[in-house]
Amino acid sequence: MEKEIVIEIEQLYKSFREKHILKGIDLTLHKGENLGIVGKSGIGKSVLTKCIVRLIEADSGSINVLGTDVVSCDGEELNELRKKVGYLFQGGALYDSMSVRENLLFPVRRTQFVDRKHDTEELIERSLRSVGLLDAIDKMPSELSGGMKKRIALARTLILKPQIILYDEPTTGLDAVTSGEISELIQQIREEYQTAAIIITHDMKCARIATDTIRIMKEGQFVTEGTYEELSCSGEKEIRDYFI
Numbered sequence: 001m002e003k004e005i006v007i008e009i010e011q012l013y014k015s016f017r018e019k020h021i022l023k024g025i026d027l028t029l030h031k032g033e034n035l036g037i038v039g040k041s042g043i044g045k046s047v048l049t050k051c052i053v054r055l056i057e058a059d060s061g062s063i064n065v066l067g068t069d070v071v072s073c074d075g076e077e078l079n080e081l082r083k084k085v086g087y088l089f090q091g092g093a094l095y096d097s098m099s100v101r102e103n104l105l106f107p108v109r110r111t112q113f114v115d116r117k118h119d120t121e122e123l124i125e126r127s128l129r130s131v132g133l134l135d136a137i138d139k140m141p142s143e144l145s146g147g148m149k150k151r152i153a154l155a156r157t158l159i160l161k162p163q164i165i166l167y168d169e170p171t172t173g174l175d176a177v178t179s180g181e182i183s184e185l186i187q188q189i190r191e192e193y194q195t196a197a198i199i200i201t202h203d204m205k206c207a208r209i210a211t212d213t214i215r216i217m218k219e220g221q222f223v224t225e226g227t228y229e230e231l232s233c234s235g236e237k238e239i240r241d242y243f244i
């Protein structure tokens with residue numbers, strides 16, 4: 001049986017003034033899939049993920065996420081959709097003046113998220129447990145290491161039980177061991193929450209551990225797709241070079 005499609009993008013274009021960034025992006029993401037996106041800095045990877053949740057408006061093309069037409073939906077539909085799509089921002093900032101608990105409460109309050117099975121305290125504990133940091137619940141962000149902050153940012157995304165997670169550089173700035181742990185965590189989250197994910201990364205260890213397939217973005221389009229093993233052993237040097 002064909003797996004359900006959760007994101008379908010066709011011929012997406014986006015320019016900023018005369019700078020053409022996205023030039024005909026096509027992308028399909030299936031339920032349960034972890035798709036990696038690799039490409040040079042400044043190529044438009046973050047712009048693409050922002051278009052998916054309409055933090056940036058596309059110029060043309062279609063974006064369908066969980067059955068919602070992102071380009072033409074109204075504000076209410078967009079809010080509903082954003083509850084189902086977790087976004088781990090590049091940099092993944094926490095609110096410095098709030099404790100870990102308050103950081104996690106924030107999206108629950110903002111979206112008036114209600115879970116029939118669990119109360120809010122249980123939701124906070126569950127998502128902290130998922131990232132292995134339950135004991136950080138009363139800490140302030142300044143007391144956390146870079147890797148812990150990433151985990152808490154991920155917990156804050158998980159608390160709304162998203163169906164899709166967009167990870168923008170989840171391991172940047174972390175040492176190799178911590179990067180590996182976060183990459184394993186991305187896999188565990190998929191098992192536990194049955195999510196689909198797009199994972200943008202420059203970190204090839206993360207690409208190897210966390211993705212099923214990888215697409216390479218070049219000059220506003222995807223140029224190739226394959227598993228880590230396929231692309232890193234490609235006959236084309238230009239493709240292999242991304243995996244050094």
Ligand SMILES: Nc1ncnc2c1ncn2[C@@H]1O[C@H](COP(=O)(O)OP(=O)(O)OP(=O)(O)O)[C@@H](O)[C@H]1O
Nearest residue numbers: 016019021039040041042043044045046047048090
């Ligand atoms: N809101 C904006 N207004 C104008 N230009 C923008 C805006 N957002 C992004 N850009 C430009 O679009 C291009 C692509 O940016 P983007 O952040 O998507 O790159 P990226 O592939 O994510 O790079 P990196 O790997 O460094 O994160 C850049 O040239 C950037 O300056």
Ligand SMILES: [Mg+2]
Nearest residue numbers: 045046090168
């Ligand atoms: Mg980026």
